[in-house]
Amino acid sequence: MKQNLYNYILGIADNSLILGQRLGELTGHGPSLETDIACTNISLDLFGQVRSYFQYAAKIAGDNRTEDDIAMLRKEREYVNVLLVEQPNRDFAYTMARQFLFDVYHLLFLQKLEKSKDLTLSAIATKSIKEVSYHERFSGDWIKRLGDGTEESKTKMQDAIDGLWTYTDELFHQTEADKAMVAEGIGVDVTKLKETYYKKVNEILEEATLEIPESKWFQKGGKDGIHTEHLGYLLAELQYMQRAYPNMEW
Amino acid sequence: MSEEQIKNLEAQFEARIARDEKIEPKDWMPEKYRKTHIRQMSQHAHSEIVGMLPEGNWITRAPSLRRKVALLAKVQDEAGHGLYLYSACETLGVSRDELYEQLHSGKAKYSSIFNYPTVTWADMGAVGWLVDGAAIINQVPLCNTSYGPYARAMVRVCKEESFHQRQGFEIMMKLANGTPEQKELAQDALNRWWWPSLMMLGPTDAESIHTEQSMKWKLKRKSNDDLRQQFIDQTVPQAELIGLTIPDPDLKWNEERQSYDFGEINWDEFWQVVKGHGPMNKERMKARVGAWEEGEWVRDAAMAHAEKKQARKQKQAI
Numbered sequence: 001m002k003q004n005l006y007n008y009i010l011g012i013a014d015n016s017l018i019l020g021q022r023l024g025e026l027t028g029h030g031p032s033l034e035t036d037i038a039c040t041n042i043s044l045d046l047f048g049q050v051r052s053y054f055q056y057a058a059k060i061a062g063d064n065r066t067e068d069d070i071a072m073l074r075k076e077r078e079y080v081n082v083l084l085v086e087q088p089n090r091d092f093a094y095t096m097a098r099q100f101l102f103d104v105y106h107l108l109f110l111q112k113l114e115k116s117k118d119l120t121l122s123a124i125a126t127k128s129i130k131e132v133s134y135h136e137r138f139s140g141d142w143i144k145r146l147g148d149g150t151e152e153s154k155t156k157m158q159d160a161i162d163g164l165w166t167y168t169d170e171l172f173h174q175t176e177a178d179k180a181m182v183a184e185g186i187g188v189d190v191t192k193l194k195e196t197y198y199k200k201v202n203e204i205l206e207e208a209t210l211e212i213p214e215s216k217w218f219q220k221g222g223k224d225g226i227h228t229e230h231l232g233y234l235l236a237e238l239q240y241m242q243r244a245y246p247n248m249e250w
Numbered sequence: 251m252s253e254e255q256i257k258n259l260e261a262q263f264e265a266r267i268a269r270d271e272k273i274e275p276k277d278w279m280p281e282k283y284r285k286t287h288i289r290q291m292s293q294h295a296h297s298e299i300v301g302m303l304p305e306g307n308w309i310t311r312a313p314s315l316r317r318k319v320a321l322l323a324k325v326q327d328e329a330g331h332g333l334y335l336y337s338a339c340e341t342l343g344v345s346r347d348e349l350y351e352q353l354h355s356g357k358a359k360y361s362s363i364f365n366y367p368t369v370t371w372a373d374m375g376a377v378g379w380l381v382d383g384a385a386i387i388n389q390v391p392l393c394n395t396s397y398g399p400y401a402r403a404m405v406r407v408c409k410e411e412s413f414h415q416r417q418g419f420e421i422m423m424k425l426a427n428g429t430p431e432q433k434e435l436a437q438d439a440l441n442r443w444w445w446p447s448l449m450m451l452g453p454t455d456a457e458s459i460h461t462e463q464s465m466k467w468k469l470k471r472k473s474n475d476d477l478r479q480q481f482i483d484q485t486v487p488q489a490e491l492i493g494l495t496i497p498d499p500d501l502k503w504n505e506e507r508q509s510y511d512f513g514e515i516n517w518d519e520f521w522q523v524v525k526g527h528g529p530m531n532k533e534r535m536k537a538r539v540g541a542w543e544e545g546e547w548v549r550d551a552a553m554a555h556a557e558k559k560q561a562r563k564q565k566q567a568i
Contacts, residue, residue, distance in 0.1 A: 021310060024318070027325050028306035029537065031545025033299070033333050040326040047319050054315070068314045092548045148558060149551025156547070234310075241313035241371055248429055250313040250371075250421075 005118070006060050007080075007177035008187055010070070011223065012113075012121075013053035014081035017071055018231070019102060020046030021238055022089060031092050038138055042099070045131040052124045072242040076232055077225040080175070084167035086222070086231045090160070093146055093153070097160035100139035104200050105171045105193065107132045112188040121186065140204050147208025154209070161205065162213050169218035171197070267467060272398035275341035283467060287397050288342050289358075290469055292349045295335035296360035298328045299353075300534050304368040305377060313371055320417055321374060327410045334406070338399040354539045356526065361385075363450045365528030372425055372432075372439035378418015380440075380447040380485065386411050387481050388451065391471035419488065426492040433493075440489065441497040448512075449520040451478040482510050 023043035030036030054067035061070075085102055089095045110132055113125035146157040172194040174182075181187025202212050221227065241250070251259075259278055266273065273279055302325050309325065312318035336346045352358035363381055368374065389411065392404040425436035452458055452474035464470035472480070482501075489496050500513035522528065 024309040024322060027309055027322065028299075028302035028329075029541045031541065031548035033329055033336075035545075035548070036302075037326055037329045037333070040322055040329070044319060044322045044326065047315060047322065051315050051319070071315055092545065145555040146548070146551050149555040150547070152547050153551030153554075237310040240311045245313070245429075245431060248313075248432060250317055250424060 002060055004177045004180040005186065006057055007175070008181045009053050009057040009060070009121070011080050011175060011177060012109075013050050013057070014079050015085050015102070015106070016046040016053070017050045017238075018079070018081040018234065019085040019099075020044075020050060021234055022085065022087075022098075023095075026089055026095065035092075039095070042135050042138070045128075045135070049124065049128050049131070052127075056120050056124070068242065072239045076227065076235060079227065079231065079235070080223050080225055081227075082167065082170045083219055083222040083228055084164060084170065086228060086234060087164060087167065088230050090163075091156060092142075093156040093160040094163070096139050096142040096146065097157065097164050099135065100143050100204070101161075101164055101168055101201065102171075103132060103136035103139050104204075105168075105197055107136050108193045108196055108200075109188055109190065112193070116187070117185040143204055143210070144208040147205070147210040157208070158210055161210060162215075165213040165215060166217060166219045168197075168201075170220040170222060173220060173223055175223050264466070267396045270394075271396075272401065273396050274398045282463075283397075284342050286463065286467070286469065287400065288339055288344050290464075291335055291339045291342075291400055292344070292352070293359055293361075295332045295339065295349065296353045296358055297364065298332035298335065300360045300364045300538060301381075302328050302332075303534055303537050304364055304366070304530070305374060307368050308371060308374050311371070312374075317374075317421070324378070324414050324417065327414065331403075331407050331410070334403045338397075338403050341399045350542060354535070354542065356535070359524070361450060362520065362523045362528065363446050365523050365530045365534060366442070366446055367530050369442075370435050370439060372422070372435035373443070375418050375421030375425060375436065376439035376443040378414050379422050379488070380418075380443050381450065382411050382415040382418055383485060384447050384450045384481050386415060387477050387484075392469070394468060394471075396468045419492075422494070423492045426494055436492075437494055440494050444497050445515065445519075446523075448478055448482070448515055449517075449523075451481060453517070453520070479509055482512055486510055 020043045023039050023046070027036065027040045027043070030039055050071065051067055054070045057070055058065050058067055082102075084098060087094070087098055107129065110125045110129045114122055114129065116122045116125065143157065143161075146153040148154070172190045174189075174191060178187050178190065182189045205212050219228075260280055263273075263279060263283075273283075305321060305325050305328075309318065309321055312321050336349060339349060340346065349358065353360065368377065386408060389404055389408050393401055393408055395401045395404070422436050422439075425432040427433075455473045455475045458474050486496055486501065498513045500511065502511050503509075504511045523531070526532075
């Protein structure tokens with residue numbers, strides 16, 4: 001089995017899986033019907049991507065594991081999503097800030113992944129770019145609305161950006177699988193996305209009349225499977241049925 | 251307008267309906283017609299929105315990615331139904347905010363069935379199969395109802411509902427054909443959802459207050475009891491097909507009527523839930539009111555932002 005490629009795919013897919021799951025918690029509880037529909041839609045897009053990635057990973061694993069086994073039957077330390085996406089839905093400002101800080105990265109990443117030598121990954125990227133362009137526009141618009149809305153919304157959005165900023169740097173850390181895949185022309189060199197990312201993010205924050213956080217202290221660990229305490233609870237729900245009723249078809 | 255003129259308009263109005271013409275938002279209509287439609291359409295919209303909660307309850311715990319995606323899409327469809335039914339209400343001059351207010355204050359009703367809890371995954375199958383199944387029976391005739399915006403909304407709603415119903419049945423089928431544990435989940439869900447689904451088609455004709463007028467306006471084509479019979483006759487063979495047992499010892503095929511006879515419905519339970527004392531009434535309202543109140547600052551910010559943008563645009567124009 002191509003272990004590096006398998007790990008690499010998990011690194012991409014886990015971000016969409018965990019963020020999709022977080023958004024799924026909100027369905028039916030949004031501030032308006034329109035935002036409810038939009039957030040559910042983003043969740044749907046992300047899970048659609050997850051399925052494509054994990055079906056491919058299952059094929060590479062070649063040991064009868066299914067997409068669901070990969071998504072739902074790993075242990076806490078085996079999930080390699082970035083810490084950013086597992087952060088909870090504290091309020092709508094946090095949800096949108098998390099989304100935005102991820103979307104900007106996600107789109108830049110996919111635009112490079114589209115050029116991958118791996119045709120499956122390239123095809124998934126092409127399809128996802130359309131979806132993620134919409135996600136980025138949606139979350140970016142909300143950054144502006146809430147940043148440049150009322151005093152209350154500005155305070156909340158600033159809090160959210162300040163609180164989540166510490167998780168942004170991890171997006172650009174390279175794992176061993178990353179390095180191996182970049183060398184083979186399959187993977188994306190995330191270190192090269194960093195500059196454009198902060199430029200884009202800062203532009204929107206400025207337009208939203210928000211302060212760009214100055215903190216240079218960043219958290220990391222997600223890519224090595226060392227997560228915040230939030231992830232365990234998310235996994236408990238995600239895995240509940242597969243754990244309670246093992247080896248069944250649904 | 252004189253009394254005679256009004257009578258004249260009313261006569262013309264009823265004649266149009268009798269000719270199967272559609273009534274459109276700007277047409278003259280009796281006040282009672284307007285009110286009845288706002289009541290029924292908003293009740294329907296509220297049911298879609300509250301109905302998102304019991305199913306949303308299982309999104310994070312769906313057993314497979316395929317099921318999770320399907321459930322997300324289904325709940326999203328319900329939000330969409332709510333959205334265009336509220337819009338249809340708006341054509342009669344009532345705002346979505348006013349309708350929410352009626353829901354939150356308890357003045358407006360929604361389908362009582364959503365006051366039951368979804369306790370296992372199998373409930374996602376049972377709700378789709380039975381609840382959406384009963385809803386379709388109620389709703390298909392509304393595709394030809396007299397009020398244009400409602401009729402057109404219902405065409406789309408019914409298409410999606412029938413997809414949901416098949417999806418729910420497929421979940422049940424998979425469980426019923428699965429392991430003994432899975433079959434037990436399916437049977438248990440059927441046991442809990444069967445009677446509330448029958449109640450969902452409304453009180454018996456003798457006790458239904460709105461039926462006659464609604465029939466005339468094509469807001470209703472069949473009586474509650476007829477719809478219930480249709481639902482039972484349609485659903486019993488489906489349960490048999492997947493080897494599940496309808497929890498009614500009195501259920502029996504009646505050769506003469508070419509229909510199923512069935513047992514007594516516990517109407518006390520129905521009225522208890524309608525009056526707000528079902529297992530989940532308080533929870534459902536708490537969730538709806540909570541989402542609305544917690545979202546207020548977001549909606550205010552969106553308005554404020556739009557106003558600022560508009561002001562900047564105007565300034566530029568000068």
